[in-house]
Amino acid sequence: MTTTTSTSAPTPQTSRYEAVIGLECHVQLATRSKMFCGCPTDYAGAAPNTHVCPICLGMPGVLPVINRIAVEYTLLTGLALNADIPQATKFDRKNYPYPDLVKGYQISQYDLPLVKGGWVEITVGADTRRIHLERVHLEEDTGKLTHVSAGSLVDFNRSGVPLMEMVSQPDMHTPAEARAYLRKLRVILRTLGVSDADMEKGQLRCDVNVSLRPVGQSRLGTKVEVKNLNSFRSVQRALEYEIGRQSVALDNSETIVQETRGWLEHEARTVTQRSKEEAHDYRYFPEPDLPPIFVDAAWLSSLRERLPELPDARRERYMRDFGLGLADAEALSSDQWAAHLFEGTVAAGAEAKMAANWIQNDVARLRGDADGHTLDPHHLADLLRMVDQGEIGNPAARQVLPLVYESGRPPREVVAEMGLGLVSDTAELETIVRQVLEDNPEPVADYRSGKLAAINRLKGKAMQASGGKANHAVVEDLLKSLLNS
Amino acid sequence: MLTSLSIRGMRDLLARREVSSVELTRAHLERIEALDASTVRAMLTVTREHAEAQARAADQRLAAGDDSPLLGIPVILKDVLTTRGIRTTAGSKMLEAFVPIEDGTITRRLAEAGTAMLGKSNMDEFAMGSSTENSGFFPTRNPWDLDRVPGGSSGGSAAAVGAEFTPFALGTDTGGSIRQPGALCGVVGFKPTYGRVSRYGLIAFASSLDQIGPFTRTVEDAALVMNAIAGHDPCDSTSLQAPVPDYAAALSGETSLEGVRLALPREYFDVQGMDPAADAVVRAAIAHLESLGAELGEVSLPHTGYGLATYYLIAPAECSANLARYDGVKYSLSIREPGSGLWDIYERSRGEGFGREVKRRIILGTYALSSGYYDAYYLKAQKVRTLIKQDFDSVFETYDAVVCPTSPNVAFALGAKTQDPLAMYLNDLFTIPSSLAGLPGISVPAGMVAGLPVGLQIVGKALDESGVLRIAHAFEQSTDWHTLRSPIAQMHPATTTP
Numbered sequence: 007m008t009t010t011t012s013t014s015a016p017t018p019q020t021s022r023y024e025a026v027i028g029l030e031c032h033v034q035l036a037t038r039s040k041m042f043c044g045c046p047t048d049y050a051g052a053a054p055n056t057h058v059c060p061i062c063l064g065m066p067g068v069l070p071v072i073n074r075i076a077v078e079y080t081l082l083t084g085l086a087l088n089a090d091i092p093q094a095t096k097f098d099r100k101n102y103p104y105p106d107l108v109k110g111y112q113i114s115q116y117d118l119p120l121v122k123g124g125w126v127e128i129t130v131g132a133d134t135r136r137i138h139l140e141r142v143h144l145e146e147d148t149g150k151l152t153h154v155s156a157g158s159l160v161d162f163n164r165s166g167v168p169l170m171e172m173v174s175q176p177d178m179h180t181p182a183e184a185r186a187y188l189r190k191l192r193v194i195l196r197t198l199g200v201s202d203a204d205m206e207k208g209q210l211r212c213d214v215n216v217s218l219r220p221v222g223q224s225r226l227g228t229k230v231e232v233k234n235l236n237s238f239r240s241v242q243r244a245l246e247y248e249i250g251r252q253s254v255a256l257d258n259s260e261t262i263v264q265e266t267r268g269w270l271e272h273e274a275r276t277v278t279q280r281s282k283e284e285a286h287d288y289r290y291f292p293e294p295d296l297p298p299i300f301v302d303a304a305w306l307s308s309l310r311e312r313l314p315e316l317p318d319a320r321r322e323r324y325m326r327d328f329g330l331g332l333a334d335a336e337a338l339s340s341d342q343w344a345a346h347l348f349e350g351t352v353a354a355g356a357e358a359k360m361a362a363n364w365i366q367n368d369v370a371r372l373r374g375d376a377d378g379h380t381l382d383p384h385h386l387a388d389l390l391r392m393v394d395q396g397e398i399g400n401p402a403a404r405q406v407l408p409l410v411y412e413s414g415r416p417p418r419e420v421v422a423e424m425g426l427g428l429v430s431d432t433a434e435l436e437t438i439v440r441q442v443l444e445d446n447p448e449p450v451a452d453y454r455s456g457k458l459a460a461i462n463r464l465k466g467k468a469m470q471a472s473g474g475k476a477n478h479a480v481v482e483d484l485l486k487s488l489l490n491s
Numbered sequence: 492m493l494t495s496l497s498i499r500g501m502r503d504l505l506a507r508r509e510v511s512s513v514e515l516t517r518a519h520l521e522r523i524e525a526l527d528a529s530t531v532r533a534m535l536t537v538t539r540e541h542a543e544a545q546a547r548a549a550d551q552r553l554a555a556g557d558d559s560p561l562l563g564i565p566v567i568l569k570d571v572l573t574t575r576g577i578r579t580t581a582g583s584k585m586l587e588a589f590v591p592i593e594d595g596t597i598t599r600r601l602a603e604a605g606t607a608m609l610g611k612s613n614m615d616e617f618a619m620g621s622s623t624e625n626s627g628f629f630p631t632r633n634p635w636d637l638d639r640v641p642g643g644s645s646g647g648s649a650a651a652v653g654a655e656f657t658p659f660a661l662g663t664d665t666g667g668s669i670r671q672p673g674a675l676c677g678v679v680g681f682k683p684t685y686g687r688v689s690r691y692g693l694i695a696f697a698s699s700l701d702q703i704g705p706f707t708r709t710v711e712d713a714a715l716v717m718n719a720i721a722g723h724d725p726c727d728s729t730s731l732q733a734p735v736p737d738y739a740a741a742l743s744g745e746t747s748l749e750g751v752r753l754a755l756p757r758e759y760f761d762v763q764g765m766d767p768a769a770d771a772v773v774r775a776a777i778a779h780l781e782s783l784g785a786e787l788g789e790v791s792l793p794h795t796g797y798g799l800a801t802y803y804l805i806a807p808a809e810c811s812a813n814l815a816r817y818d819g820v821k822y823s824l825s826i827r828e829p830g831s832g833l834w835d836i837y838e839r840s841r842g843e844g845f846g847r848e849v850k851r852r853i854i855l856g857t858y859a860l861s862s863g864y865y866d867a868y869y870l871k872a873q874k875v876r877t878l879i880k881q882d883f884d885s886v887f888e889t890y891d892a893v894v895c896p897t898s899p900n901v902a903f904a905l906g907a908k909t910q911d912p913l914a915m916y917l918n919d920l921f922t923i924p925s926s927l928a929g930l931p932g933i934s935v936p937a938g939m940v941a942g943l944p945v946g947l948q949i950v951g952k953a954l955d956e957s958g959v960l961r962i963a964h965a966f967e968q969s970t971d972w973h974t975l976r977s978p979i980a981q982m983h984p985a986t987t988t989p
Contacts, residue, residue: 060591060592060593063821064816064821065591065592065822066573066579066581066586066589066591066694066695066816066822067572067573067579067591067595067691067692067693067694067695068691068692069690069691069726069727069728069729070728071725071726071728072728099812101811101812101815101860103815103818103837105818105820105833108816108821109812109815109816110812110814110815110816110818111812111815160820287861287862289811289812289857289860289861289862289865290860290865291808291809291812291860291865291869294697294698294699294729294809295695295698295728295729296728296729297728297729
């Protein structure tokens with residue numbers, strides 16, 4: 007069974023319940039080297055086990071050394087989240103056996119994370135509210151298993167890549183809020199430059215916790231964790247499915263089992279992976295190979311100076327300086343790619359509201375989920391200017407944009423090649439207009455007798471005669487001057 | 492005899508060109524090849540070609556006028572220190588075929604200092620034991636009496652120095668694994684302050700306790716080796732940044748201990764289980780220190796009694812994680828058959844690869860860290876560890892060093908304690924507390940009981956290696972216990988029986 011548009015979740019009387027949602031995100035930091043060794047992190051596309059050394063292979067006798075940049079990226083994230091940065095923090099060992107975990111333990115942080123608390127602001131519809139975070143800590147990524155018919159293969163290129171775990175409080179109530187929260191996290195991470203946070207590439211991974219309770223009840227229901235969500239859409243769909251599933255169960259007086267479920271993208275449903283009874287005892291204890299980290303005021307203030315303009319501040323600026331409404335300002339500022347294009351386009355001379363509209367509609371459709379593509383802001387600005395000055399019409403601009411987007415060629419060149427430019431040549435248009443006046447004596451008489459609206463009929467005829475390519479403004483000027491002469 | 496000289500003695504001959512490093516190295520290799528297998532069995536791997544190549548390179552440097560203190564000197568490494576291209580077993584079947592792809596920091600520092608590595612020595616598996624009987628391969632014997640143990644876990648290195656297979660060897664000390672075998676084999680065994688010597692390349696047993704140190708025939712030699720191996724290593728985040736003094740230069744010929752205050756902790760004397768004859772030897776040694784001018788005072792280290800229990804929570808807890816990587820999936824022993832599931836591979840590889848003592852400690856440590864027990868065991872042990880450290884801190888406010896026995900007994904017979912782990916653990920009673928406190932400690936030959944050596948332990952303040960070495964040196968230079976040679980040391984390579 008495949009579903010492409012909506013989930014196959016049972017349809018319950020969800021209105022009786024309130025969902026309580028928390029997100030646990032794993033973010034690969036964009037450091038050049040790994041968390042505890044000097045191996046490069048740019049393993050994408052590399053042959054298996056080529057970005058490895060004795061340390062990230064966990065060979066006997068090796069020791070970890072903390073990547074300072076990874077710590078700073080985490081602290082920057084904490085500052086951007088308005089969080090507490092404790093003065094002392096440490097690493098711990100999280101013990102569990104698995105073939106992708108080279109040492110049999112993961113170096114992580116248990117009771118003293120680098121970042122505590124914090125919040126982000128999300129806007130869903132007309133509501134803007136804060137979603138609080140529990141903590142942000144730093145750990146190392148694992149290797150990657152591939153199962154083949156002959157057995158399982160393991161690639162340790164990813165082993166030891168710095169991973170930041172961001173745990174939200176159970177502060178969200180709808181899948182849309184969860185999605186808005188994720189988007190906000192992503193734009194903050196990208197604005198800070200600490201991660202590319204591309205979900206499809208596994209740089210941003212997300213597990214959700216969701217429980218239901220009757221509306222009005224304050225006690226939390228039994229929570230279910232859903233893993234294996236690798237796109238914004240799957241987060242939203244999995245939540246919709248789970249809320250539906252749990253609602254039906256509660257409607258039928260069934261007990262919700264505390265468990266970990268997996269999201270099956272192609273079947274659009276969640277399935278049981280592990281129950282609470284099978285949960286690991288990770289036997290955390292302080293990592294004896296690493297000294298504690300002390301974050302002093304001087305270090306923090308030097309990091310604070312490095313903070314760029316953050317999305318919320320950017321949103322306020324868009325509203326203040328460009329006169330955008332909340333929805334436009336929020337949408338653009340929550341999307342690093344769009345924000346960059348927007349500011350570039352406006353700087354290149356485009357009108358702000360027009361740029362905002364185009365970026366959120368026509369450009370957004372072209373972009374889809376692909377973030378890698380770039381659109382030259384000067385090209386977009388040129389295109390909008392041509393529309394604005396009547397050189398081309400909106401339909402023509404919509405035809406041109408995809409070609410400019412795909413090819414990276416200047417819009418003027420594409421317009422010329424396709425013959426989409428509007429005719430503004432007065433001499434050429436005068437011939438057409440004179441013919442129209444000659445062929446349509448009735449509206450001409452009407453106009454001259456004082457029914458000025460009759461000019462619109464004449465304009466329509468002239469446009470028709472020009473094959474839609476006549477410049478409206480020029481046609482109107484010509485009509486007026488000829489009718490009034 | 493060439494092979495019975497100290498490092499200093501050999502170095503003088505090398506400098507005067509009376510002997511080459513190749514000759515010196517071959518003389519030691521000959522002893523090992525002729526004697527080891529039939530006597531102490533100190534060696535797991537002998538690396539003749541490697542040693543000769545290093546010796547040839549050393550001879551070239553010597554010819555060029557290089558006067559590095561360890562240049563051309565043979566060495567044996569405990570098989571827990573990684574050596575590139577040379578198998579490193581940690582005394583375990585689990586790593587029987589493991590060949591590291593890089594040298595550890597200390598292996599590299601010694602190579603750069605110009606030593607010639609003769610081979611890798613036997614040890615208790617993963618450094619867990621006090622007799623070297625827990626080796627996954629075979630037990631090592633004491634060069635003073637082949638029916639007795641050399642101590643452990645660095646028994647191979649201690650026996651190799653005692654048998655004059657090498658002028659010095661490196662061991663590792665987690666709870667006494669250098670000092671105790673040093674005492675039992677009648678050689679100098681020195682454990683530096685935790686963090687003084689890099690652990691990068693030391694296959695971990697208990698990360699917060701493990702420390703590399705030398706076995707030598709003299710205190711001055713220990714200082715020379717320390718000069719080569721001590722100091723910060725960016726690859727070991729727990730290694731200390733403190734500057735390293737010239738340990739050897741600090742040792743004068745002066746044997747006076749005038750003005751030196753030595754503490755005698757009452758918890759280390761009149762202890763149940765202490766061999767009275769060994770006790771008498773230690774007391775005589777302390778009286779001798781007094782005769783050199785040292786001021787003695789009785790003190791209390793009140794939490795000493797908790798040392799063993801604390802150690803046997805912290806060390807197993809750390810080892811339970813450190814040994815998790817040997818899972819039969821990667822470089823270690825892997826026992827699998829077609830169709831074996833993951834857990835089959837884990838269970839069979841670890842079941843067959845690890846010995847009893849290692850399994851015992853993994854289970855102990857896993858238990859101590861388990862949910863619901865962590866606070867009662869591991870966390871409590873860490874708190875007691877702090878108290879033990881504070882005991883020493885307060886004594887060091889008044890005293891320069893603590894003196895006490897190294898081991899409650901002389902070398903015991905093979906098999907005598909293998910059935911009783913607790914009796915075995917008690918052998919480290921006097922070395923464990925200072926290990927938990929991370930302090931430097933030395934064992935120097937201090938007398939004999941029925942033909943078996945007894946060690947005197949001197950424990951100093953953190954980073955005061957120089958103070959410990961100075962006291963030990965004064966003792967050594969005014970006694971001749973260190974000049975006694977074991978029966979195996981006296982064997983000529985041509986003879987085949989002791």
